[in-house]
Amino acid sequence: MKELVNNIIAYAVQRDVNAAQLCKLSGIPSTYLKNPNSAPLTHQQLHHLWKNAAHLANDPLFSLHMGESLRASALGIVGHIIQSSATVGEALTHAAALVHLFTDQASMSLRQDKNSTHITLLPATKQQSSNDLGSLMELLLVITIHELDGLMLKKIVPQSVFLPYKVSDPEEYERVLRCRPVKSSGKYGLTIPGPLWDEPILTANYELQELFLKKIKRLAKPAARTSTLQTRIYNYLLANAYLGVSSLDDIAANFNVSPRSLQRQLKKEGFTFQQIADEVKRSLAEQYISSGNFELKDISWMLGYNEPSAFSRAFKRWTGKAPGHYQEAG
Structure with missing residues (x-):
């Protein structure tokens, strides 16, 4: 949870948002970021953080654009996954098991058939409304696509993307997600065409990603x-x-x-x-x-x-x- 909050605030700062003002409006204590033992944010605080960040950045699609900006972080995750994976299917399985390290509000399920791979994001508990998690789910969808980019070293274009609501700017969603999303009741997910599951991960990928990450760290x-x-x-x-x-x-x-x-x-x-x-x-x-x-x-x-x-x-x-x-x- 804290990593997610830190990333939201860091991206907001990149967008000329004052971090102290954002935290105050969202009911987040000023000591939260500095204290490693701070209590986790409530779901309501996180919801307000998303809402206020989008408002102060004057960007209704804040979470979507944040997902683009987190490519470097996504690559870091991929780098760790690659070390214990031989195929894309294994890597996705490991990634789904690690979602909880990024957020405790969502989980990922995977299904593979002869022609495609289906990735679905779900609320972690039945008490949570999927619509209330829209910003988080959109972020995870973008990161998932970029994660697949890192595994395959090519741009992955989904066959379909599902959201439980009609989007306000379909052209921009299509640009970021590489596919125009369709409304599907209560469902966040995407379908990747082709026999992706058994695709081998090139051994050169990890070395290449390490090179990028070293550059970024400097x-x-x-x-x-x-x-x-x-x-x-x-x-x-x-x-x-x-x-x-x-x-x-x-x-x-x-x-x-x-x-x-x-x-x-x-x-x-x-x-x-x-x-x-x-x-x-x-x-x-x-x-x-x-x-x-x-x-x-x-x-x-x-x-x-x-x-x-x-x-x-x-x-x-x-x-x-x-x-x-x-x-x-x-």
Whole structure:
């Protein structure tokens, strides 16, 4: 529970929300975050925390966007699961058993048939209303999709996503969940097509994820009220770059502004989005090449280039050197 609360508040701070004000409005004691022995929040306090965070961030889809921002955390979970799993089915089974470490309000059930894998999220107790857990369940759905991304090292597109209510912004839900959700009475879940269950987990995944996590850990903790928009976008792109650098539209949606408004704010700071994205790609490319663990074609793919030649041209533009010469010089 505490990890979940910490993540909610941390993401709210990234969205320019004052943590002290958020806690006060939600009835959370000022000592809660600093005291490791603090009593767990009540379900009502957690509900108010979600509601107030969305209100103060001016983002009705706060939980959905938070799920996107937690890719780094999801990768950390995946890294531990991979060490004891040989297939995606085993990894999902272990993940379902570990949900309680993240929250005590929900559980996960799995069902696999010949053509697809079905993942359902349920309230932990019958006394809880599934609708009251909407923010939490949406967060878990997004994290689950990203967790599968980490296991497979490719973007997973659900065949269907189920929510027990009609969403207010179906286009944005479709962007984040990669599938437009349908209303299903009392049900949160998703269906992944294909024979996913017996898919082997590539042994290189864990090494790759460790590389990302080491990079992320070296980032300064974001101070939303003192950092520039450029810095916040750079940190977000870097922390979420394990399957390519996010687009301008994706970043604008996560920051709850229009692409044009985001570009306008960046222009005031003397930057463009493309400049920031290129700097992130350069930083990651230099680390991948210096590690000596990846072939050029793999680095190209991880950074979102369809052809190694396109990546080589971009890298030479950034550094003045071809990737091979850069590695030799290092």
